[in-house]
Amino acid sequence: MPKLNGISIIGKRPTILQLSYGVERANTYVIEEDGHAILIDACSKDVAKELKKRNLSPDYLVLTHEHCDHLWGLNAIRSAFPNVQVVAQEYCNEAIGDPKRNKAKQYHIYATMRFGESYQNAEARNRTYSCAPAEIVFKDKLKLMWNGHEITFRHTPGHSPGSMLIHIDDVGIFSGDSILQEETFLKFDGGDEAAFNSITLPIIIRIPDETVVFPGHGEVFQMKEWRSNGRIAER
Amino acid sequence: MRQSMRFGRNLKRENDMSNKEKYQNIFVNIFNVDAKDLNDTFNFKDVEKWDSLTHLTLISELEDAFDIMFETDDILHFGGYVNGMKTLARYGVEF
Numbered sequence: 001m002p003k004l005n006g007i008s009i010i011g012k013r014p015t016i017l018q019l020s021y022g023v024e025r026a027n028t029y030v031i032e033e034d035g036h037a038i039l040i041d042a043c044s045k046d047v048a049k050e051l052k053k054r055n056l057s058p059d060y061l062v063l064t065h066e067h068c069d070h071l072w073g074l075n076a077i078r079s080a081f082p083n084v085q086v087v088a089q090e091y092c093n094e095a096i097g098d099p100k101r102n103k104a105k106q107y108h109i110y111a112t113m114r115f116g117e118s119y120q121n122a123e124a125r126n127r128t129y130s131c132a133p134a135e136i137v138f139k140d141k142l143k144l145m146w147n148g149h150e151i152t153f154r155h156t157p158g159h160s161p162g163s164m165l166i167h168i169d170d171v172g173i174f175s176g177d178s179i180l181q182e183e184t185f186l187k188f189d190g191g192d193e194a195a196f197n198s199i200t201l202p203i204i205i206r207i208p209d210e211t212v213v214f215p216g217h218g219e220v221f222q223m224k225e226w227r228s229n230g231r232i233a234e235r
Numbered sequence: 236m237r238q239s240m241r242f243g244r245n246l247k248r249e250n251d252m253s254n255k256e257k258y259q260n261i262f263v264n265i266f267n268v269d270a271k272d273l274n275d276t277f278n279f280k281d282v283e284k285w286d287s288l289t290h291l292t293l294i295s296e297l298e299d300a301f302d303i304m305f306e307t308d309d310i311l312h313f314g315g316y317v318n319g320m321k322t323l324a325r326y327g328v329e330f
Contacts, residue, residue: 106295112310113287125304187288 042073064176092162158196172212278315
């Protein structure tokens with residue numbers, strides 16, 4: 001199993017747990033308030049155990065995109081919590097059922113090349129990993145109410161065809177791999193720089209400076225930090 | 236009947252392909268080269284198109300074609316056409 005690097009607790013209401021796994025520091029977020037919970041991504045089978053430990057049963061599990069490092073725990077979570085409703089963008093929903101499109105077929109190769117011999121994740125050697133379709137699927141935009149919060153999901157292609165941003169009012173944005181502290185990677189098979197520039201970047205540049213971003217990898221940051229690294233100027 | 240015979244002949248041709256031909260075809264398709272270019276000088280350091288993305292594709296295609304899963308060391312050090320066959324031989328692939 002990948003090592004759980006850390007559990008960070010952010011904010012007071014709702015509480016956000018950042019569960020960070022492996023050398024790639026893939027993040028699953030647990031947003032909890034008044035006994036209700038939402039998951040953002042499912043990066044390890046161990047997420048289900050962490051939820052049980054905390055006596056939490058998620059209402060929704062949102063997939064930021066279809067890459068397997070954000071899906072390894074989806075099947076285990078569904079087994080442990082059969083009533084959870086999975087939310088996915090339309091392309092993501094189709095791709096999670098295909099080990100080639102969700103990258104499970106070659107993830108161990110990519111991760112070994114990227115992280116070298118330090119890469120140890122037995123889950124990533126499951127080249128046939130696939131998941132059943134989501135319960136809630138959208139194409140461009142969707143709004144949901146959860147425990148009094150408005151949640152907006154927006155399709156943001158570029159890093160992958162099925163990527164999305166999730167905005168929870170008063171909380172911030174869960175960005176998957178669409179916004180990271182390092183530059184968004186667009187060169188995977190399925191990556192699309194033209195779509196990123198025409199559809200996703202116009203959305204990103206409108207995000208206010210003070211907005212907290214909860215990325216798919218690495219630490220939480222504010223949009224003003226992302227801007228100060230000059231990525232918008234470079235484009 | 237005719238259609239299934241055509242399909243049957245194509246399937247037979249693929250099954251009859253030797254491991255050497257399968258291996259060679261993968262390199263030809265990924266690097267867009269002629270088979271005659273594939274020799275002991277065709278390696279990671281000397282082939283411009285052999286970057287991390289083509290390397291990922293190459294390893295993935297080889298795993299698929301020969302139904303194997305490379306160990307970490309072999310993923311990282313699979314660096315040439317000729318030496319690659321020696322690596323595959325350790326996984327039971329006969330050339």
